Amino acid sequence: MVIDQVKIGQVIGGMRSLKCLVTDISYLDPQEGIRYRGYTLPEVFAKLPKPPGAEMPYVEGLLFLLLTGDVPTESEVGDIVDEFKKRRVLPSHVYDVIDAFPKDASPMAVFSAAILSMQGDSSFARLYREGINKMEYWDPTFEDTMDLLAKLPEVASYIYSRLYKDGKRTQGDPNLDMGANFAHMMGIPKPYDDVSRLNFIIHADHESGNVSAHTGHLVGSALSDVYLSISAMLNGLAGPLHGLANQEVLRWLQDLVEQMKGKVPTEEEMKQFVWDTLNSGQVIPGFGHAVLRKTDPRYSLQREFCQTHMKDDLLFKYTDMLYKVVPPILTEQGKAKNPWPNVDAQSGIIHWHYGIKEYPFYTVLFGIGRSIGITANLIWDRALGYAIERPKSLSTAMLEEMAKNAK
Ligand SMILES: CC(C)(COP(=O)(O)OP(=O)(O)OC[C@H]1O[C@@H](n2cnc3c(N)ncnc32)[C@H](O)[C@@H]1OP(=O)(O)O)[C@@H](O)C(=O)NCCC(=O)NCCS
Numbered sequence: 001m002v003i004d005q006v007k008i009g010q011v012i013g014g015m016r017s018l019k020c021l022v023t024d025i026s027y028l029d030p031q032e033g034i035r036y037r038g039y040t041l042p043e044v045f046a047k048l049p050k051p052p053g054a055e056m057p058y059v060e061g062l063l064f065l066l067l068t069g070d071v072p073t074e075s076e077v078g079d080i081v082d083e084f085k086k087r088r089v090l091p092s093h094v095y096d097v098i099d100a101f102p103k104d105a106s107p108m109a110v111f112s113a114a115i116l117s118m119q120g121d122s123s124f125a126r127l128y129r130e131g132i133n134k135m136e137y138w139d140p141t142f143e144d145t146m147d148l149l150a151k152l153p154e155v156a157s158y159i160y161s162r163l164y165k166d167g168k169r170t171q172g173d174p175n176l177d178m179g180a181n182f183a184h185m186m187g188i189p190k191p192y193d194d195v196s197r198l199n200f201i202i203h204a205d206h207e208s209g210n211v212s213a214h215t216g217h218l219v220g221s222a223l224s225d226v227y228l229s230i231s232a233m234l235n236g237l238a239g240p241l242h243g244l245a246n247q248e249v250l251r252w253l254q255d256l257v258e259q260m261k262g263k264v265p266t267e268e269e270m271k272q273f274v275w276d277t278l279n280s281g282q283v284i285p286g287f288g289h290a291v292l293r294k295t296d297p298r299y300s301l302q303r304e305f306c307q308t309h310m311k312d313d314l315l316f317k318y319t320d321m322l323y324k325v326v327p328p329i330l331t332e333q334g335k336a337k338n339p340w341p342n343v344d345a346q347s348g349i350i351h352w353h354y355g356i357k358e359y360p361f362y363t364v365l366f367g368i369g370r371s372i373g374i375t376a377n378l379i380w381d382r383a384l385g386y387a388i389e390r391p392k393s394l395s396t397a398m399l400e401e402m403a404k405n406a407k
Pocket of ligand 1: 241242245278282283284285286287288289290291330335336337338342343344
């Protein structure tokens with residue numbers, strides 16, 4: 001049955017909107033935003049169990065939801081929290097790999113390499129060599145996923161310590177869930193535990209066609225294990241049109257703070273700054289989206305958090321004013337198909353507020369979250385026996401010939 005037709009514009013235009021991937025884990029509706037297993041993000045945040053006293057749900061509960069499609073009970077979440085605690089400790093060579101990078105290395109390059117350095121521990125790779133039945137591929141993929149996800153906060157917090165602080169190795173707290181333990185290892189007090197949970201959950205998945213998710217799936221389709229696939233997807237996430245955009249937002253805003261000498265601009269001044277950026281041939285960072293056609297619900301959830309916890313933050317005031325002035329300007333300019341803000345317009349300012357002032361690290365935080373969705377997909381890819389990817393190429397001359405014949 002034919003489900004789509006391929007246009008030349010799509011072949012040369014990044015395969016935009018081509019219906020050629022399948023996942024049951026998340027779906028991006030252009031009008032409504034992302035749904036995880038059928039639930040909108042506000043529903044996910046309302047339904048998932050929360051640690052005692054927390055505003056945000058357990059990240060571990062999201063993994064359960066993405067894998068099974070069911071909202072977990074407290075005790076089901078507790079099982080994953082316990083599993084992660086058992087699997088957190090890093091092999092000592094991971095510290096050596098991180099230490100081997102120069103201090104000015106990109107934290108995403110270090111993150112990707114640190115994950116790759118653990119590939120020797122892959123259960124899937126070992127069992128594949130031993131001749132495992134393909135019906136069982138999903139099982140060691142699940143084991144690798146649990147091992148890797150449990151370790152990501154440890155890896156990331158050590159990268160932060162090594163590149164930007166004193167290089168101290170902080171021990172994880174065995175009493176804490178993933179989000180709270182990450183905040184603990186970063187040395188940031190409450191409510192940063194809730195910021196971590198919020199951040200990891202909203203970034204987990206955005207269906208399969210974006211660069212990081214597609215890369216994870218593509219590499220995994222060659223039966224490369226979870227370590228190889230996640231390391232690869234992080235390299236795509238590191239690009240300026242993908243995960244790096246949140247640091248662009250902050251850089252751009254701080255330019256304005258400098259110009260305004262720290263005072264809140266008037267709406268007119270803000271409009272002028274936006275037009276100046278557009279007229280100099282740059283995009284407005286944090287606005288627009290390849291698929292979405294409304295305000296990103298991930299933006300709205302973060303905005304709600306900011307309104308509760310950091311209403312008086314200078315950068316939040318700037319961001320809130322941008323929410324008012326940018327969409328009409330992008331609409332008037334008439335180029336962007338979506339004038340509304342995306343996830344990246346808010347996330348950087350929250351981390352900045354809580355003391356993480358090193359922009360390049362923000363994509364690492366995104367990467368921890370994104371690993372949850374991609375590994376959930378990889379487990380199902382192996383369970384369903386999805387094929388190795390191999391689309392077909394044509395030459396430009398062939399496309400020109402086709403276009404000529406069509407006329
Ligand atoms: C996200 C993004 C890469 C999507 O790109 P896309 O799918 O090509 O977007 P569109 O189809 O709407 O682009 C059509 C035109 O509008 C422009 N446009 C899109 N978003 C824009 C923005 N925020 N500011 C200015 N111009 C924008 C594009 O550059 C393109 O211009 P061109 O025809 O001169 O090349 C794009 O909106 C963008 O660059 N946004 C800013 C960066 C950002 O926030 N990235 C994070 C995404 S989660």
